[in-house]
Amino acid sequence: MKQHMKSLLAATLLGIGNLCCCSSCTATSVTAESPSDINDGKTAVTTIAYTPSDKEIINPERGMFTHHEFYSDKNNELTLEQLQQLRNEGMSLIFTVYVMRDFRNKDISAPYLNKIRRNLRAIRHSGMKAIVRFCYSYSEKDKPWDAPWDVTRRHIEQLKPVLREYADVIAVLEAGFVGVWGEWYYTDNYVFQPKDASQYGPRKQVLEALLEVMPKDRFVAVRYPRAKLGVYNLQPTDTISRATAYDGSDISRTSFHNDCFLATADDMGTFLDVAEHRKYWMWESRYVPMGGETCAPSDYCEIGNAYREFAAYHWSYLNKDYHPDVLSKWEKQNFMTTVRKKLGYRFVLKEGKFTKTPRTGKPFSIDLQIKNEGWAAPFNPRPVEIILKMKKGGKKYTFHVDADPRFWMAGETIDLKAAITLPGDMPEGEYEVFLNLPDPDRQLHDNLAYSIQFANEGVWQRKEGYNRLCTVNIVRP
16 A cells, blocks of 8 residues: 655764775675664754656666567577567666477476576676566466476576576566466466465465576566465465565565456455455555556556556566557556656655765764655665765765665655764765665676665766765864
């Protein structure tokens, strides 16, 4: 559910050790220090009001995506030029489904594994990320719809090295493998319409194998709420809480996709128990990613109801290719502009307070008001950094904030407080102060395509991928 309360998040900025001061080096944080109260009336402060932007912004792991199929009997694969064009069109995500109909009774071939690897490599080089699914049939007429578990288990083992190597650019892995389209419904090798945990047991093997392959901070998405409930023998009231979110457990890492969004009251069978399963998804989707595509036009996709459901289920990504009738209608009604802006997170700096005259060896206090105007919070880990860059010479000092943007919920205003103890040997002079939310992976950390841009005028630094907060003059005590 969309929340409109103000949450206080006191982010502690870590002390400095092993400091490296050059244009390409950053500080290493080793000890914690409680943030000082910049509003205590004793400290002279500078207050800045930031101007919000109404522009559409490309940000990682959110927004519209385009759909691409890779059949085992076809030679198509992604190119860097193709992906760069998609990014130029405003997308940071691509959906890739690998249809392995040639491998329903044998190992995946080396050429096909290499195609998957090359696709993921191109995605990494393009500044995009992927939603990934594997299946054996992409048509009800193409049977068998899936493979026996022993075959699928071997396939997951074959895919393991590739998925681990490129986990940094896999935004979400969909469970797939079972049933036509990998949607866990029509099936030849699993129980059709399972009723209880024992009947869900074979599907649980697939899900657990995929969760084991992916890093502990990555999600595997299932198609229906009853799939997660059945696999883990849960009730709809057994939802993830703030305390259990992102704890690395299989339950906390199992997310959802809805490929018949806004179709009917039960979204064409997505919700078996409409009232309870809808309520379950509303809560779970606060802490797990939600995305997918629309279905054929209906009364449910009228923009009033669409807006409410995008917000209620905390949507982060949507297929731009399907359903074309729904999307074209929304485009004509100017609703697609809203969708493109609000899918996932949309962080807006409201106000910043800073120690007016920071002194070396002393705390430099920061208090930021940040509003999440999107429909969801980020769902993958992301560090928060304050960067001080000397105007003369360009030396950088990076300070790591003990804060987790995955808890910067939709509709909430976050009070991000930090107190930096400036190094005693820091040169005096003018410094620009930046807020940086980069990708945590070392291969992507310094790639600005993977850093979060705030929705403000005059804040984004295109060359470095930072958000500029202010300029301060640092002096000796």
